[in-house]
Amino acid sequence: MAHQDIIEFDQADGNARRHDGATATILETVSIQAVLPNTVRGIAFDRLGNFHYVMNFFAPAKYVYRHVGFTSTVDSFIATPSNGPYGVAWMKRSDHANYMYTTDATTDSAYVHQGFTTTIVASWATGKTLTLGISIDENPIIDYAMIEHDNGNGGAVRFLWDGTGGPIDTINYAFKFYGLGSAWEDGNEDNIRLTSFIFLGVRYIRRSQGFTTTLISDTTVASATLIGVTFFEDISVRAGTRRQRQVKSLIRRKPRC
């Protein structure tokens, strides 16, 4: 299934690579750098199949770039209020409103944008040090924002979507590794969660069972500067599937002669 492919970021060469599922096999590489290859951070897809990444740019503007699908072509960009933007995530809530989340690694805060705009509708202090990745668990009943932290303890904290409810859940990993990005597979919170991290200098992408430390698999990646990770949302495949369903529907409705 296309949506189970995953994307990793390589901070050194500014490339994003699409893996065949959770394996080290690389299917596609896209140069996502606009100009400054060593300052790309988080990675996310919106629900239209567009590809976002955050880039630490020239002070005071810190930008989030949006690409045309999984290509190098920039579709738009906006400034964030962050001093050190790191993570980015996208959520379409159950009420069909779109929100973009960004994190600030210097002030340890998280922001909720009104879609792909500079309008901030909520923000909160994460209460940790060096807040890096952010991802959204799109539970259809309750929307959660889950943040990966790097504070030397390898901890992750889950917040209510707008931050007003404070942290509701915390997990700590067995090893004190350096957590970078994270992503959730579509569906409910029992689904797969990806985490990119460094342990003893080696970069890994880990699949866990939901918001737990239960390990499903670890993949070491070739990138020496892996930063972000996300699931690949192939909108063209989904559109094709929908079209196929429509065609099948028309065939079924065709009257018998």
Add this chain to the structure above:
Amino acid sequence: MQYLLIEYVKSISTTTRGSEFRYPTTFDAQELEGERRGPILYDFIKPLDASNRGQCLVLVSDRLAAKYDRDSAMRIITDAEADAWIAANQTVQSMSEYRVDQDTVQALQLMIASGRTLSSAELDMIDPDHPRTGIRRARRDRDSLLGIKGPG
């Protein structure tokens, strides 16, 4: 391979009400992806002109360059013109003089902080003109920014 200068227009989306770039009608991002070398070079610092137009530069195959050059909003430019465009690109000219491998430099900082004397090889890592990983001097020429122009 050819240098292709592409003109885009910043506009407001009628569906999302957010800003977006409009590329020339014959431009296809997916098609470009398979026939370009290196990144697409933008100038995000330079303000757009009165018509909200901006430009980006990319190294593409001869086939695609010939196809897109027929569009009035895209054109093939010479090496000298590409050099001039890069020299006038405010984003490129504002780039840091150095490219830093954070992992290496962080390790070296810890060694220095702990009082350890760096070896010759470790000192090479913070020499920007030495090819070892660590701190490298950033290049701002066509080849390093857009990829090596070769046949194709």
